[in-house]
Amino acid sequence: MSADDLPVAWDRARTLAYEAGRAAAGPAEVISLAEADGRTLAEPLRALTDLPAFPTSSIDGWAVRGPQPWRPVGRVLAGGVAPPLDETGTCVEIATGAMVPAGADALVRVEESTRDADGRVSGKPRDLPEWRLPGEEAHKDEMLLPAGAAIDPAVIGVAATCGYETLTVRAVPRATVLVFGDELLTAGTPGAGRVRDSLGPQVPGWLRRYGATVGPAAGPVHDTLDAHLEAVRSALETADLVCTTGGTMHGPVDHLHPTLAELGAEYVVNTVAVRPGFPMLLARVPGTDGRWRFLAGLPGNPQSAVIALITLVAPLLAGLQGRELPPLPTVTVSAAVPGRGSFTHLALARRDQLGRSVTPVGHVGSAMLRGLSNAHGFAVVRPDTAAAAGDEVPFLPLPLMPGERP
Template sequence: MSGDDTTPVDWQKARELAYEAGRAAAGAAEPVALPDADGRTLAEPLRALTDLPAFPTSSIDGWAVRGPQPWRPVGRVLAGGVAPPLTDPGTCVEIATGAMVPPGADALVRVEESTRDGDGRVSGTSREIPDWRLPGEEASKGEELLPAGTAIDPAVIGVAATCGYESLAVYPRPRAGVLVFGDELLTAGAPGAGRVRDSLGPQVPGWLRRYGTTTAAAVGPVQDTLEAHISAVRGALADADLVCTTGGTMHGPVDHLHPTLAELDADYIVNTVAVRPGFPMLLARVPGPDGRPRFLAGLPGNPQSAVIALITLVAPLLAGLQGRPAPALSRVETTTKVPGRGGFTHLALARLDHDGRSATPVGHVGSAMLRGLSNAHGFVVVRPGTEAAAGDLVPFLPLPLVTGERP
């Protein structure tokens, strides 16, 4: 096994290494029908298949007119029809919104700004800005509308449909598994008598799904023996691109993850990170039977530390696997002092204000606590050897939240 140096990796460097590993292992593009593309990632640029609009299109209900008024109506053109040319001066056709503007038309007149005389002829005044959309006004044929790596949402699907696409080339959705380690864990009931309730098995799959994976329910607790760990990890990797384990990332008497990785001939991408909380996290690459690597992310057993490991290593890895840009940090203003952690990066749980511009640290932030996490939007990032004073602009690492929830 290579790369087992336990010198903690700089936090930002660890994120870069995780992203690069994922990007190098991204799967080949696959076609997916438009309705099924939501949440996936474009593997190829989305280009206009034709001019948009493809033909002159009326923006109003009214009249397409030619020559001087009054105009004699000679027909009607509705959306979906092909408009015959207007050839004679002093004529017009009734036109509906979205209909093709007839060749030869000089202007469009809104129905509410027109009148008809006793002979049925139409009079009115067109507006200074024409009430139609010209071919190519939104996009020209072949123009790149969205780059590869764009996360697909309903708006992207709508643009693709407008262009005439029936399917999109997307990256595969990563498959993830979760293994829970620790004989001391309960999977039901209240904690007591030396045992604690597992809080990571129920929550980690939800975080992973927010990062774009398909994830089954967590498995475990896995028995605290080397043989059980090897069997569980090998089995989980057979059906997943990424397996997240909880606990066992150090070298205690029942910490079997490192020997398991050695048995599987894994290669460390990151082995401990210079961050507090959460430093005993790891990310390893495991050879796959099809030639494509699989990944194992070792999350610390303390709940907040495990979530920090997820957003530090797993989030950029999954971005890379899906062909997306590396996750970027925003900047916020701290409302109070945030201490540093010496030579380590400090991730301090914080809650954003209503406009997302300032952040206030929350309480109950011990690495074994989840109360603070449940009241936070993410983490203020304090780089090694520094501290943040009230009013300082600092990086902010957001939690992956459901659209429409907290800011």
């Protein structure tokens, strides 16, 4: 295993993680519509027929032919097949969503019609047609959504409208979280040299929001090489991605790099030129089935760990699911944000109601979580720059729930 001496530029690190995920994306599977929320299309979603498939009434009223008054000759309801309207001067009562009979010239709203003593109907059709034409929404075989689109309830509704009962989707990446550190408490208040683990409880939630399936975090794993090896080997047997917390440097109890060497891993990224979060890493480990497994080493400081998640893990999981890596939106900062020299600075910030402006938040030390809990994401200050109030900068949002729209 080899690694470059210099940290990888932040943009480049995201790209490398994404490309590694795309190259290792798992096979597709077919699932029911009821199971599809939060998944990713493995094939384009195409219209199976014209939408609508037949001319459809948009109103309750009358389908008429020829000049008025019209003699009613029947009724057509939603779900029924309308016989042709062949005779001039006739009409049929029609319901919203019903098939418009062939031969009809227009539709007249029931509230804008009258009937004479003989039951004949009069009324003035509106200038614009009151029915939907076949193919108005989509034509047969038209692509509605590309492969890689995230599936949410709206997508499921479109698929159902087309007549789908199943969808072909990407497999859900399986993730495991391992917490390193003998100094960590998993219950109670911190003190006497021990700190409460805050990453084990939160990292699984972030992973779920990026589309992975994950159980509770395991650990703390003892600070020995043997314990690290055993824990990582065991996790890699069932997981596509293992996220570890802490131990990413080369201190006396940092055993992650020796563990990766023992496992024959290859670095995808080893340290990133970003602050906070610099000592993050992503490696791939060969699996017994010939597929790569991944290990993301998150720094032990909580905010740094979250930055590692959104820098390396989010692009990796997007690639594993066959999704695109979306471009970063641009926002205006309401206050100055300093640079971090030759490193990218990710500054916690909160969006305004319109989402166009962000305000830096306080309590943003790499070991702090208070600022993170009040933020919507990170303002991105490029290397060798600083942002003044009113400047436009990229914004890296924190994730929503799987399939949720921004």
